Amino acid sequence: MRLLLILTVAFTASAFADGEFALVGSDGRLPSAFKHSLHADMECIACHTGVEKSNAGTDNLLPLWSACADCHSPEDVANKGVALGEQREGFIFKYIGDYSPVFRHQRHIEKAGLECNTCHANLDEPVSHFPKMADCMECHTNRSVNRECKTCHLPGEKLTPADHDIMWAQRHGIAASADDAQCMMCHISGTKLDCQSCHQGDAVINPHPRNYLNSHGQDAHLSDFRCGTCHEQRSFCIDCHRDMNVLPADHFRPGFVTPNGGTHGEAAEFDLESCMSCHDTPNVEPTCARCHAQ
Structure with a gap:
């Protein structure tokens, strides 16, 4: 334990000796007792100088010793690792040198x-504060910002996740079922990387259980966007329902549609969206205008 303490102090002291935080180890890890929560009243740029003008993800924005020295003395840090007399928990900072330039x-x-x-949330917790790709994608989507790979990645950069190994094709369905939003960050519908x-064609794998034809309607009402993952066009539903004469129950009631109108107008006033889910597909089903435009 004493040897570990001596080594830690030695590493920390050597980091300050060069006038800035040295990167210790091949992975760029720097032993440093630090708590963001104790510095919550300070502006981030007070320590991370130059961040507001940084134009490359590879910039080293770890604090310089000169910034720390405004509040801390080398003796305090090397001997006790304390500020204002309070012992701090140790935390390993990691400089990510290969972050996207x-x-x-x-x-x-x-x-x-x-x-x-x-982007750097929960700074009072001793965890990594770097945003995940899902956080970036959510923000870009909400702000209508370009989400193409080249927006954040260099040409030729390896973008395949680590779990996409040689057996990934055999097990990817499990991951997609658990969190398809993660998949859709790269496998965007309509691109060469989509499902x-x-x-397609003979290669389609049916994910549904037997007799699903009899119960699929309930799932479609509860979560039609999941159906749209594969069945993108409403014509897929309409073709089958029309051929099998599967229609809403009120469509079979006498007087629902008559030469002079019928009760379908009342249904449309009550729930027009339900009508338009079928009667808004060109060249497949009659629309309102077919009769009402005459």
Whole structure:
């Protein structure tokens, strides 16, 4: 234990000796007792200088010793690792040197008007504070920002996730069922990477149980967007329902549609969206205008 303490102090002292935080180890890990929560009253740029003008994700924005020295003395840090007499919990910081060089802090701060904690949340907790790809995609989607790969990644950069190994094709369905939103970040519908590029024609794998034809309507009402993952066009539903004469119950009632109108108008006034789910597909089913435009 004593040897470990001596080594930790030695590493920490050597980090300060060069005038800035040295990167210790091949993975860039730096032993440093630190709590963001104790620095909550400070502006982020007080320690992470230059972040507002940073235009590359590879920029080293870890604090310089000169920034720490405004509050801390080398003796306090090397001997006790304390500030203002309070012992702090140890935490290992990691400098991510291979972060995308395309990323620009300046653009996100000046143009998007983002605060630091928008991306680096929960700073009072001893965990990694870097945003995940899902966080970036959600923000880009909500702000209608380009989501193409080249927006954040360099040409030729390896983008395949680590779990996409040689057996991934055999087990990817389980992951997609658990969280298809993660898949859709890359496998966007309508591109060469979407599900239909493999699951089409004779290659379609039916994910439904037997007799699903008799119960699929309930699932469609509860979560029609999941049906749309494969069955993208309403004509798919309409073709089958028309051929099998499967219609809503009120469509068979006498007087629902007559030469002079009928009771379908009342149903349309009550729930027009339900009508339009079928009667809004060109060249497949008659629309309102077919009769009402005459």
